[in-house]
Amino acid sequence: MKRVLLTSIAAALFAAACSHQPVQKSAALPEGVRFVEAVSATEDGITIPYKKYQLSNGLTVLIHEDHSDPLVHVDVTYHVGSAREEIGKSGFAHFFEHMMFQGSEHVADEEHFKIITEAGGTLNGTTNSDRTNYFQTVPANQLETMLWLEADRMGFLLDAVTQQKFEVQRETVKNERGQRYDNAPYGLLRERVAEALYPEGHPYSWQTIGYIEDLNRVNVNDLKAFFLRWYGPNNAVLTIGGDVDVAQTLKWVDKYFGSIPVGPAVTDMEKMPAKLDNDRYISMEDNVHLPLLYINFPTVYAFHEDEAALDILAEIMGQGKTSLLYQNLVKNQIAVQASASHPCAELACNFTMLALPNPALMQGKTLADLEAVIRKTLVEFEQRGVQDDDLIKAKAKLEASKTFGLESVSGKVSQLAYFETFLDDANYVGKDLKRYQNVTKADVMRVYEQYIKGQKAVIMSIVPKGAKQLIAHEDTYTPKPRTLPEYAPIGDTDLVYRRPQDNFDRSVKPQPGQAPGVNLPKTWTEKLANGIEVLGAEYDETPTVSLSVELNVGHRHVPVEKAGLAQLTAAMMNETTKNYSNEQFALELEKLGSSISFSAGDNYSSLNVSSLSKNLDKTLQLAVERLLNPAFTEADFARVKAQAIQGIEHSKKQPTVTANNAFSKLLFGATHPLGQPSSGTVESVKALTLDEVKAFYAQYFSPSVASIVVVGDVPKAKLLKQLNVFAEWPAQNVAQPGLPKANTLGKTRIYLIDKPGAAQSEIRIGNHALPYDATGEYYRAGLMNFNLGGAFNSRINLNLREDKGYTYGARSGFSGAEDYGYFSAGAGVRTDATDKSIVEFLKEIRSYREQGMTEAELQFLKNAIGQRDARAYETPSQKLNFLFQMMRYDLKPDFVDQQQKILREISLEELNQLANKLLDVEQMQIVVVGDAKAVLPGLEVLGYEIVRMDAEGNVL
Structure with missing residues (x-):
């Protein structure tokens, strides 16, 4: 969990510091809301201006005003991550992140995503070892609705958590683990290193995703108990930023959050950096092309006085072309990649070095030779010392990265939430910068001597299957088998709910005000x-x-x-x-x-x-x-x-x-x-x-x-x-060759590529379609696809992910350039659901083509796409993409207005005619990449011709 330092907008960046305003009179605030502090811009530092409040139930509220764009960002951060899980119940924090999107007492199943999407917003949640956060960016007129949604799942979630939802999301989490860990090259690196680095039971000895065996043995009540323990308002920070009215926002916060009862008390965890008595060599064979060497030295913990110097040491050792690891490994072609970093979390940090060797130089050599070069590089640093340019470039990089981080309101909100959650000090941005600016050469050499030189590390070798001889050293450490406590199921009577008492009807969704205008770049x-x-x-x-x-x-x-x-x-x-x-x-x-x-x-x-x-x-x-x-x-x-x-x-x-x-x-x-x-x-x-x-x-x-x-x-x-x-730059004429004709595709076939032992299958389904046109049939086809596979609440995703639990996510869409285009649908799915997933994909596409979308889906489409432009041009990168689109396709800025007009006027009939024209499943090709031995019998039953291909897509 490495922090990205962000600050406020330019006006605050170079002329801003903490200025605490006098305590406001309570009469100016809603009952139950207490003013804590206000921070504003002054002349001698850096900060993100905000106002801080606290509700009587312990909820901390931060509000940052930024009226530059007609949008708001809402973040709720709970001080709970995988580090607060019980042994044998790993993955709960992340599992619960999934459950928080499954509806609550006053929000129907699948409605949370739908409401925010229809409002023109975007949303997500993330979990790490130390915190879980939920966030959304929406047009400014949708703020009350977002607060209503977040409050409902904080105070009224558990009655809506059913066994069926639990089972579906358990499968979704397994699919996520398969996609990101088990089925990804080097995907198990950090899990294996953590098992070797930390003692059994240490909060960081397991990954946030958790173990499959733990997920398999628990029930829905275990998850509910986790919520009741950690998801109280007193363990949360609500941060709101953007085009807001502070007084009105506080009224809404008090209305929707104020009655939620306080949860159990939460105290900070003890800092627990790892300690090693000996180097621990570990290794594994994986489905990879190149061996990988990973060295991990335990150091301190986040915000420790030595963290900044260790970060700069990592910059010197392994960041960029001037770093020592690049010079000694990559430039000399000993390795194709080499880097160093110092990732930090609340309880512990680690100094890591990674290298992938150049196979041309591996004949007769092993990862031990690579380790020797890395060890010599550490000695070289010790003899060379820290140079003036080392500090200049590290601090310049920091200034630039945090300055560019100011460009979105979400970035500023996330920093306020982060510092408040872990330090009870949202106004830490300037202090954080200063601790890096104050690092000296002596500081960097001191932390090297203290935490790296002569210290013990976990050294992991990952080698291709069948190439165990390439490891750096025979294993000197084997983690003990996990000792799981006897599982004691939690019964319904063991759960004591905290029920808010209100004087209004929470089932009534707030009605947004008038949609804000869009600020197109001039x-x-x-x-x-x-x-x-x-x-x-x-x-x-x-x-x-x-x-x-x-x-x-x-x-x-x-x-x-x-x-x-x-x-x-x-x-x-x-x-x-x-x-x-x-x-x-x-x-x-x-x-x-x-x-x-x-x-x-x-x-x-x-x-x-x-x-x-x-x-x-x-x-x-x-x-x-x-x-x-x-x-x-x-x-x-x-x-x-x-x-x-x-x-x-x-x-x-x-x-x-x-x-x-x-x-x-x-x-x-x-x-x-x-x-x-x-x-x-x-x-x-x-x-x-x-x-x-x-x-x-x-x-x-x-x-x-x-x-x-x-x-x-x-x-x-x-x-x-x-x-x-x-x-x-002198000009010269350049000929532009045209594209040759693309393949003519016939009837639907399945093209199978064998990936022995794969934990998942990758599926692609599609055919040729339309070239790009900003205001023509291509744009309309994108509108047509929105409800099929272009949104979280699309038919394809709801079916394969939310209903069946086959995948972590499924989608479809049209892609194109000036002179070509295609339609594709795809997902990574459970191996045992490969054939069934293809059936569901084709069923949804065929049904959409034959029956079309509904009037309700049409309205959802128009609302969602009609309002999302409010957040489309906030940052320079978004503006740059807009300009490039105009330049590439010779568009005038009013093409956005033309698209909005098309959206308002397009009919159900026109969209359904497009679906009928473009979605012929009898002319779509299907690619499957998976374990042929496991999936072939099911694919044969589908009745399509099956063509075998090699890994490069050549027909065998």
């Missing part, structure tokens, strides 16, 4: 001297600038036999330039706190730049150096190419990637550029040469196919002068 357009079009928007809430140089060149421009060339060229553009070595460039960039990176996709290549506005001139000089003066050295090419190949090999172990690649190959064909992965294949990338990269750059990187989108707090005139550095 845009401007200019051209540089060499013809580059610039589309910009001013943004003055943070002192930052974000821009992208977009090049109309990507994977689609590459011959099939050279697949991967566009991405490899982009990767080379991130390397040495003619005037800077990698280390020099990285150091200059890090000292500015800026980021510059190239990337390439199917259709475009992008140069992405983020900078504090005060550093924009220097940052743009570096960006132009990257763009115009790539050195394209043989050493860089050898390393980057090796990394690309290993990335492809790694992706083969990821079922989601395998399924997506196979589906694309089916749609477009093996001889079509888009039928090959943009990363290329091992064979195609191995064959690429440095001369081909240089030729691709020379042919396609030109102002004639470039445009710039930019958002920042710099005035247009000044910004254009700064952007003139790109005007020196």
Whole structure:
């Protein structure tokens, strides 16, 4: 649980500190609400302005006003995570996060997601070892409804928790574990390390997801007891931020939360950093391509006086191209990846180092050789010491990261909630920054000497199956078998409910006020001297600038036999330039706190730049150096190419990637550029040469196919002068090849890719569809799909996840570009439900096509999509995406108004006609990636032709 430091908007960022206002008179507040403090902006520090209150039942309330956008963010954080679970009942905190979305006494089953979605909002919940939070961002007129919802599940949940809901969500949690842990390469790393690092029974000795055996043995009353113990208002912080009226908000908070009875007392847990007497070597075989070495030193705990220095030590050791691990492992091609970090949680922190070796250098070697290099790197740091630039770049990075973190109200709210929950001090942002600013060279060397040098660690080796000989050391530690207490079921009479007493009818859902208007970015357009079009928007809430140089060149421009060339060229553009070595460039960039990176996709290549506005001139000089003066050295090419190949090999172990690649190959064909992965294949990338990269750059990187989108707090005139550095780029004509014809697909078939032993199956179903059109049939098709598979409450997701428990999530949708498009539906499902999931997918699509959506679904669609634009343009990144969409498809800003008009006027008949036209399940191809031995018998019963494919989507 590593914190991201966030602060308030720009006005508060550089002229803000704690100013505690006088205590207000109680008469000004609703009865039962007590004013605690107010923090506002002053001249000598940094803070997030807020007001703090407390209800008589112990609920802490924080309110942050931000009227820059017509939205609000509501967060309820409970000080309970997996660390407060009982032995043998792991996973309860996360399990309960799921149950909190299943309806409460006055909110019907499946209604929580539906209400927020229909309000134009977005929502989620997260659980870690120390806290669970629930949050939603909605248009400002929906605030009362959000408070009503959160209060109802805090005070009236348990009567709505049924055995059936319990069973379905238990399966959903198992599916989540399968998808993120058991079926993911290296997915069990942290679970195994925690078992070795902490003694049995330590609160961090199990993962938040929990153990399947624990989830299997409990009943619904165990879960209810967990709620009654930890989900009282006195163990919660309610934080509200955005376009709010404080007085009215407090009235609503008092109305909906004030009568909820106080829960059992909650005290802070004892800090429990791990302690080791000896190095503990552990290992496991996994379905991975590359071995992995992971070293974990126990250190302190969150907010300990040494935490900041340890964080900076991790930056020096293993963050970025100037770090020691990068220099000694990645640059030298000993490893394809190496890093260090210092993750912290409430009770304990750990200093970790990770490396994946370059297989070209593994002949005759093991992870012990990699460990030796890492150990020597620690000695090198000790002899080298901390340099001035180490602190400068670490602190600059911190300033930049927290400044960019100010861009959303959700970011500010989450920080207030975090600091209040763990420190009882929401006004800790400035203090947190200062403890990093105050770190000295001596501090960093001291924590190295105290916590790393000569200290014991857990060293884990993960190796491919059958390659046990590659581990760093024979195992010296084996966790004892879990000793579970005898299970004693909790009966209904053992539960004592706390029932609020109200003087109003909670079953009446609040009616929102008038929907707020949408603040579309005010845009401007200019051209540089060499013809580059610039589309910009001013943004003055943070002192930052974000821009992208977009090049109309990507994977689609590459011959099939050279697949991967566009991405490899982009990767080379991130390397040495003619005037800077990698280390020099990285150091200059890090000292500015800026980021510059190239990337390439199917259709475009992008140069992405983020900078504090005060550093924009220097940052743009570096960006132009990257763009115009790539050195394209043989050493860089050898390393980057090796990394690309290993990335492809790694992706083969990821079922989601395998399924997506196979589906694309089916749609477009093996001889079509888009039928090959943009990363290329091992064979195609191995064959690429440095001369081909240089030729691709020379042919396609030109102002004639470039445009710039930019958002920042710099005035247009000044910004254009700064952007003139790109005007020196000489123009040349670039031919744009068209796409060949895609595959013609016939009747429905099942294409099966074997993944022996897979815990889940990945399913993709779909066919060709419409090219992108912002206001045409493509846009309307997206509207049509919303109720089928485009929302949490869609038919597909409710069926497969909420009703059947087959999956963690299922979806469908239309995707497209200017000249191609497709429809796809998919999910990762339980292996034993593979055939049944396909049946349900096809049943829902067929029913939707034949019977259409209902009037109620039409209204839900119109409400949800009609109101969500209120939160669509809040941050610079959202504005940048909006500008790029306009630039790419030659749209005027009023295309949003046109879409809203279409939405208001579209009829049920038109949408149902589209469903009938576009959703023919007899012409959809089905890809399944799973354990063929387990799933094939069920698939054969479905009656479709089954075609076997290899891991790269080639028919066998």
